[in-house]
Amino acid sequence: MSRYGWRRQDVMIFGKGEGVMDALREQQQLRIRLEQVRLLFEPSRYVAFGYIVIAVMTAIIQWPVIDHRLILLWGGATVLTVAGRLWLAFAFERAQPHWCDVARWERAFFTGTVFAGLVWGIGVWLLFPAGDIVHQAVIVIVIAGMSAAGSATLSGQKAPAVVFELLILLPLMGRLLLEETFITTFFAAMVGVHLLLLLNSCLRNCRNHLQNITLRFESADREAALLAADEKLRLSEMRLARAQRMAHLGHWEYEIAANRLTWSDEIHRIFEFDSEAFEGTFEAFLDIVHPDDRQKVSDAYRQSLNDRSGYDIVHRLQFADGRIKYVHECCETTYDEEGIPLVSTGTVQDVTEHRQLEEQLLQSQKMEAIGTLVGGIAHDFNNMLAAIQGNVYLARQQLPNEAGRAAGKLDNIEKLSLRAGDMVQQLLTFARKDTVQMRPLPLNMFMKEAGKLARSTIPEDIDCTFDLCSETLTVLGDATQLQQALMNLLNNACDALQGVRHPQIECSLQRWKSHAQFHRMHPEVSDELFARIRVADNGGGIASEHLEKIFEPFFTTKGVGKGTGLGLAMVYGAVSHHGGVIEVESKPGKGTAFHIYLPIYGQRIDSHAEHAAPAEVLPGKGEKILLVDDEQSVRSAVAGVLESLGYQVVTACDGEQAVAQFLQYRDEIGLAILDVVMPKMGGMEAARQIREMHAGLPIILATGYDREKALKTGERPERALFLSKPFSVEGLSVSLRSLLDEVEAKV
Template structure:
């Protein structure tokens, strides 16, 4: 049980960090509207990416509650680290000099995207805190490939010799006191002020590295700083890169019914869908959805249906609507925890399931799918 508490605490902790990135970028965007409008695009993109990142953390929390834990598959580490680095960096003050070094070669590991992101985020945030009062603060993140032999593994007996990806986060804080070194990875060990640190960051990192069958080492030098090195075993499997979609999906004024009890979400979704070229109607619960549908049955071409709603949930509303219109295509919108339930209820091949928060491209594709079929 304690382990669960630590893990949940760790995810909550990372969630807060991501939120700090979102609120920080929002604050900056607001203050830059007049003076630096050219920076807005990038700020908004960062906010968007961080929002999806928090959705991933929630997903992980839910996966954990179901015990199937992590989603390991072959990943190209360099591009993942580059992307994560960019996001995390946006939350670090500009006076800190930050660099990323990476090799040209392709580095494949069997890993979980969210956990690797969490590893880097925690190490970089710790380095940021560590250099807070340093004169010329600097953080270097470096990625490379190393051969790990049996000699090195004496201290990591559960790991296997072979090629490892090494991710290094180095700062110039002047080192970690000897007496702290052995406690770093213990849950709740922190030297930070109350409210500033929970002491869960590195225990989270440790757990994530173990899940990847890797190991972590810390070197601290008084005159320079601390180096955290994460070793992840490489894999030979080829990555199935997802082809970036080139098709763009666009409507021609077809009428879509959007059902969500969360008013703000229904409104923003309606605006997105209108922007894609559709007309929209909105309903805020299952019963209202049935009524609106009946009133506009001839014109409605598809429904975007929230699953969990008061009064009458999405699955039941869909069943009742289908009594009038068996062929209507429905997109079920759901949180990750309800995904399985929702899939069991899909009765029509023309249906689709989307998880919230919506990825706009996926939403456009799903709408186009239910209209075409």
């Protein structure tokens, strides 16, 4: 039902005869009356509040000159009247009555108005002080104000307005005349004039309200008609939108004998061919097909004619600017009685986006497969590297001092094993199987190493230069992740230089101070000093409409199968993870430049830091260590290293044996080294059971998996160190002494 009480069934009677028209006019009158009643009830809250305020103020002013009992009696009657009218207003609002019930609500409102008028009319007699012109004037002013307010709020209908004015003004006139003074008689005359003017105003306002309501109904009728028209338009637009979606599957017709090909508008849009410019022949169609697919398309269509089979094929379109589209075509052919093909009718659908999503999904699946493979072999590789490093350390300890050449060979083996460990970490990071390690990183040294690696992958015909500032710039970052980001930018630059004469790549590192405009563009950063890495090429550049999208995942300007659309997204993510920002400048034909801004961290690091002395190996004090690892080679090598450091060693090959060994030597074991992932019982569970027997035992957890994956196998014990394999002897010795000395200090 509408605001004006219209129901759907009310309008079903239009156009059914004269009797119906009479009923319609009657209903219209009832609806108008209902709207009048609604206008009367609407201000009830404000009217009630005003009544109470005026009544209280009147009682306070008249209190010194009127019997208090009369004032209280009148006040109680006023409160009851106001409460009753408020209840009626709320009941009307809840009921939302139909026009059929208008008479009942008219009577209810009229009754409430009569009671209100009587209360104020009687109040004139009760609160009117004889002989006190000042307090008499108060009553005159109050009643005059009440009558004016009533004229404004009750003129929705004639009866309530007229009755209320008469009920409050006539008693006032009578009471003034009874005083029989010149002033009161004059006041009575003025009240009479006031009454006549108010009645005239009420009648005029009532007519205006009636006209306004009638106009509103007419406007509502027009609005309903407009809404109906809008609904028809909306349905029409829905059909059009549906048709457009269906028209994405454009249709064509080919008259074989006449070699006449007719396309729908949607096919012209897909093929990006003006309808007037298209010749409308089979050969003209083949000219748009990718050269590598033309013969396949022609053969498939002719084969369908020969076999009377369906024609269904996916092929490529190639445009003048090099863009590729994939389309899916199918058709059926009509034949004459002799089997000669007459007309082929078919459809074309642009499936480029679908095909690209398939390619991207396939690429993502490949990456996932690589990640699974790398994650699986990383543990074994790290275990082998840990064993190699341990054995190298032991071999070096057993060499005589004069065996310089052999010691050099062992140093080379150790360096190679460390590089192999870094390579495993890079593979884990590349495959999303490892977490980044944020630490102070001298960018100058990092860029030098990255330059060496880049030159081995960049084609020799590309002039690649690295310009690094002499000042050492340090950032808080992960070398592997930043190297991957830099390599992505360099690889993209190489791709952009294909076919360019004198191809060049410039890579630079400079100290950079931010300015106000930079912070307005990048409000997420607040640092002032940055290390700026710039990677620029003189390739074809990037179109302006692509610049805002190049960092979106799966967005690529390369052809299908030539790019994943993930490289720059990974670069953006890496830079953001380091608290930096990345900007790009590019113009078609003038090359592209990427600027990476990384906040400078801490103090400057000496540019000769790479020549710093290695960490010191800290010897043991004869403590007994429980060593647990399921790999015999690792267990043997690490046990030898521990013994060479001055520790006693008890070994176990799994968690169950570790618990048993601890039970046997619990009073002697000072620390436990446990591999996290082992058969039967893992290191986490073994550590938990050992801690139940010895709550304060220092524990070192070691694993060849990445840290996050290892910690998921169980809850990490408190006060336990975590070492990733392969670990250095120096690092192991420092960790051992740190934990053991802490326990010794507490004792």
